[in-house]
Amino acid sequence: MERTLILLKPDAVQRGLVGQVLSRFEQKGLRIAAMKLMQISPELAAKHYEQHKERPFYKGLVAFMTSSPVVALCLEGIDAIAVCRKMMGATFGNNAEAGTIRGDYGISRSFNLVHGSDSPEAAQREVGLFFPEGVVDYDYAAYRWIYDPIEELKK
Secondary structure (H helix, E strand, C coil), rough: CCEEEEEECCHHHHCCCCHHHHHHHHCCCCCCEEEEEECCCCHHHHHHHHHHCCCCCCCHHHHHHHHCCCEEEEEEEEHHHHHHHHHHHCCCHHCCCCEEEEEEECCCCCCCCCECCCCHHHHHHHHHHHHHCHHHHCCCCCHHCCCCHHHHHHC
């Protein structure tokens, strides 16, 4: 199983879309390993987005991410990173396909509702930043009805 960090950004929280977005991930078959409503500090935002520090949008991004609470999630599933990124859609809502989170709920180039890890290395780093206390490991009974264990074992 692969883990990924998903952030439901301030615009998702303020627009009341948390439940709808979270339900899409759950309905897809991803397991919630950790979840919390939190206010991102400027320090955490700076650490999270440090690779963008020299880019012109960095200050605005940090200001946006610290402007209101977010919901931080650690989701788990087979190929969770790729699955979540496909579900989120293109970065800018006006370019995102219908049926994706950004395609259905977003149109802005600045407010794009969700963040998702882009690689296993980024996911490990980001989950550690947002969940230093760790995640919850539990038997997720739905996996028996989501993944065909025989087919998955053949991979």
